[in-house]
Amino acid sequence: MENKSKKLKAKDFITIGIFTAILFAVEFALGMLGYIHPFIVASYVIILPLASGIPMMLFYTKVEKFGMITIVSVLLAIIMFVGGMGYLGAPLIIISGLVADFIAKSGNYKSFKKTVLSFGVFNLWICSNYFPILVTAESYRKDLIDGGFSAEYANNLFAAINVKTIGILVVLCFVFGCIGAVIGKAVVKKHFEKAGIV
Amino acid sequence: MRLDPRTKLFMVFVVSLIAMMSATTPVLWVIRIIITLIPIVLLILEKKYSSALRFFLAYGIALVLLLFFISENSEGIIASLLIGYCGIVVQFMPALITAWYVIRTTKIGEFMSCMQKMHIPDGIAVSLAVVMRFFPTIKEEYSSINDAMRMRGVMLGGGNVLRMFEFRMIPLLFSCVNIGEELSAAAITRGLGGETKRSSLIELKLGLADYLLMAFLTAATVIFVMYKYFL
Known part of the structure; x- marks a missing residue:
């Protein structure tokens, strides 16, 4: 494995595509819950890292080359844009992916600690989707109400996500990212290494 | 049209x-x-x-x-x-x-040729093409896994959310990984990732x-x- 080229090849691009699709499918399924109550929107920082830990940990072991996480984040940014999540968050998504990539690289994509840390950082992309809510708070609120949401929903959303709570959300996101990574690693070990997939 | x-x-x-x-x-x-x-x-x-x-x-x-x-x-x-x-x-x-x-x-050929014309890096173009193609596959795989689980009587994982999640996620990942292997084999035989610039059958x-x-x-x-x- 060591002698293999460090550059991404066609096969890796396909793997990246597949795992991005899975990641997004998970995110999409859970994201729909957010319309029930705004507090669920805030709790994405807990739910999403835990749920996406398993596929992402499998992904980390499948490619192990620099650029893999960056490309995932670029694709996520594109999908988020098309999905109407706003353009403000897109650069942040890519930055978190790039930083995560560097951290994982420093551990050669093998070190357990670095991988966990890297996944924690990668999960900050979830927070970047809150970014428009913070920066354009006033107009966002008006848009929500005019756009058909009830005032109740908007009020709750801003009670859950505002400038004061964003710090907590970011920290939670990171912590649960790490926990998700540990769980993901354990699950990958339990199921996939036994089966010889990794 | x-x-x-x-x-x-x-x-x-x-x-x-x-x-x-x-x-x-x-x-x-x-x-x-x-x-x-x-x-x-x-x-x-x-x-x-x-x-x-x-x-x-x-x-x-x-x-x-x-x-x-x-x-x-x-x-x-x-x-x-x-x-x-x-x-x-x-x-x-x-x-x-x-x-x-x-x-x-x-x-997919049209898409790749279009990406090439817009000078999008190959890495992003290929990955994006795969993402585009893969959503229907995930849905299909998921519903067959769901059917299989139901046939064996694993309804909603016995009320345990974690098990319910595990019983669907793991098989899904298994089949996706396998499909990925096949997909890359197919793509590489068609010259994806080659040294030369790819030509396209479709003129845009x-x-x-x-x-x-x-x-x-x-x-x-x-x-x-x-x-x-x-x-």
Whole structure:
């Protein structure tokens, strides 16, 4: 494995595509819950890292080359844009992916600690989707109400996500990212290494 | 009617942009509805009648409910569920319909050739193409896994959320990984990742319809932004 080229090849691009699709499918399924109550929107920082830990940990072991996480984040940014999540968050998504990539690289994509840390950082992309809510708070609120949401929903959303709570959300996101990574690693070990997939 | 993939991508971009800026006045709503109708009309032109009808009904019903029956002050559980449902549909349906249209009517060869013409790096183009192709596969695999689980009597994992999640996620990952192996084998035999520049069988050319549609979309965006932010 060591002698293999460090550059991404066609096969890796396909793997990246597949795992991005899975990641997004998970995110999409859970994201729909957010319309029930705004507090669920805030709790994405807990739910999403835990749920996406398993596929992402499998992904980390499948490619192990620099650029893999960056490309995932670029694709996520594109999908988020098309999905109407706003353009403000897109650069942040890519930055978190790039930083995560560097951290994982420093551990050669093998070190357990670095991988966990890297996944924690990668999960900050979830927070970047809150970014428009913070920066354009006033107009966002008006848009929500005019756009058909009830005032109740908007009020709750801003009670859950505002400038004061964003710090907590970011920290939670990171912590649960790490926990998700540990769980993901354990699950990958339990199921996939036994089966010889990794 | 054949549209150039570049026009389709531009359409996705414009529709997402307009869906993102929420409509607040009647003029804006009109533009938004027109923009949503375009992909539906295009679907009809491509003879995909049933999906066009489905999208039209789903969007129409949600829109009518949202505009006439739900107000700022609605409260209570049914209203909030209804708001949730209609909110999702009205907010995301335009982009969804467009994306669906583009994915269904663009051949992967066309897409790659278009990406090459726009000088998008290969890595992103290939990965994006795979993502585009993979959503239907995930859905298919998931529903067969679900069937298999139900046949063996694993209903909702015995009420345990974690098990329920595990029993569906792990098989899904297994089959996705296997499909990925096959996919890359197939792609590499066709010369993906080779040293030389790839040539394409499909010559892309912008036609009259492309220019008209692009001009129309640009105009719609400009009018939308003007009415929203400057008037």
